[in-house]
Amino acid sequence: MKQQASPELKAWIIAQAQAGCRPEDVLKAMMDRGWQEDVAVAAMEESLAEHLKQQQAALAAQGLAPGQLPVGDKPLPGPLLEGSPSRIWAHDKHVDVLLTLQLPRVVVFGNFLSEQECEEMKRLAEVRLARSETVVNETGGSEVNEARTSDGMFFERGEHEVCARIEKRIEALLRWPVSHGEGLQVLRYRPGAEYKPHYDYFDPAQPGAKTILARGGQRVGTLVMYLNSPEKGGSTTFPDVGLEVAPVRGNAVFFSYDRPDPATRTLHGGAPVLEGEKWVATKWLREGVFV
Numbered sequence: 001m002k003q004q005a006s007p008e009l010k011a012w013i014i015a016q017a018q019a020g021c022r023p024e025d026v027l028k029a030m031m032d033r034g035w036q037e038d039v040a041v042a043a044m045e046e047s048l049a050e051h052l053k054q055q056q057a058a059l060a061a062q063g064l065a066p067g068q069l070p071v072g073d074k075p076l077p078g079p080l081l082e083g084s085p086s087r088i089w090a091h092d093k094h095v096d097v098l099l100t101l102q103l104p105r106v107v108v109f110g111n112f113l114s115e116q117e118c119e120e121m122k123r124l125a126e127v128r129l130a131r132s133e134t135v136v137n138e139t140g141g142s143e144v145n146e147a148r149t150s151d152g153m154f155f156e157r158g159e160h161e162v163c164a165r166i167e168k169r170i171e172a173l174l175r176w177p178v179s180h181g182e183g184l185q186v187l188r189y190r191p192g193a194e195y196k197p198h199y200d201y202f203d204p205a206q207p208g209a210k211t212i213l214a215r216g217g218q219r220v221g222t223l224v225m226y227l228n229s230p231e232k233g234g235s236t237t238f239p240d241v242g243l244e245v246a247p248v249r250g251n252a253v254f255f256s257y258d259r260p261d262p263a264t265r266t267l268h269g270g271a272p273v274l275e276g277e278k279w280v281a282t283k284w285l286r287e288g289v290f291v
């Protein structure tokens with residue numbers, strides 16, 4: 001006589017999966033309780049497929065793509081991509097959507113910054129880059145970080161009108177409050193300079209993590225904006241998935257990570273600049289209010 005999987009059994013299967021049990025253990029438990037193997041397998045497949053469908057419907061109702069919230073219901077920054085728009089209105093202008101990837105969660109934007117905004121950001125940052133270089137020279141120039149051979153500086157949030165405007169645009173595009181963002185960082189790479197593959201989240205096991213995390217929690221998203229187009233080299237690479245984003249003035253690459261874990265596949269770097277300079281502005285988004 002063929003057994004019939006009950007709604008209770010299906011609910012129990014979903015609860016096991018949510019608790020992180022391995023499918024083979026769940027199957028064994030069912031068979032230990034007297035369920036026929038083929039009925040148990042079919043019940044598992046059905047329940048999990050149904051559960052996945054319900055979860056995706058719930059995400060879509062919030063305007064989120066599946067993959068934006070891989071586990072639990074932790075909110076993450078990200079654009080509204082329902083209906084696969086090719087451009088999105090963000091505060092004061094249209095921004096193009098050029099590419100989206102689910103895992104790692106990556107979105108490439110076109111026309112995020114105007115030519116004037118790129119020039120202004122470079123001009124405002126340059127004086128402070130030059131100053132930090134002098135300091136390095138005075139100490140004998142031994143402060144070279146092998147992994148990161150660019151020069152960098154941070155603006156305060158809203159430090160200049162152009163910073164505030166860009167921050168409002170990021171808030172609208174990525175649906176994440178200005179208050180939850182760090183100040184804009186500008187990096188300049190000279191020929192040969194690079195940023196070796198790394199994660200942007202903070203390793204909770206590092207000694208300084210407690211202090212860093214006290215200022216707004218983990219980083220959950222990154223927006224790298226290109227302020228110029230280097231002649232050759234300098235793409236942003238995601239080695240886990242073989243993705244390379246070309247640095248094009250005014251474009252930007254966004255990625256998010258729901259936990260400080262390599263499973264997010266957000267390992268990324270700035271490939272060596274082969275010819276010309278590369279300038280980027282980076283915005284890091286925190287879980288909470290960054291102070």
Ligand SMILES: O=C(O)CCC(=O)C(=O)O
Nearest residue numbers: 224235236269270280282
């Ligand atoms: O320069 C790039 O393409 C990447 C920059 C980056 O990874 C960062 O600023 O954290």
Ligand SMILES: [Fe+2]
Nearest residue numbers: 198199200268
């Ligand atoms: Fe980074």
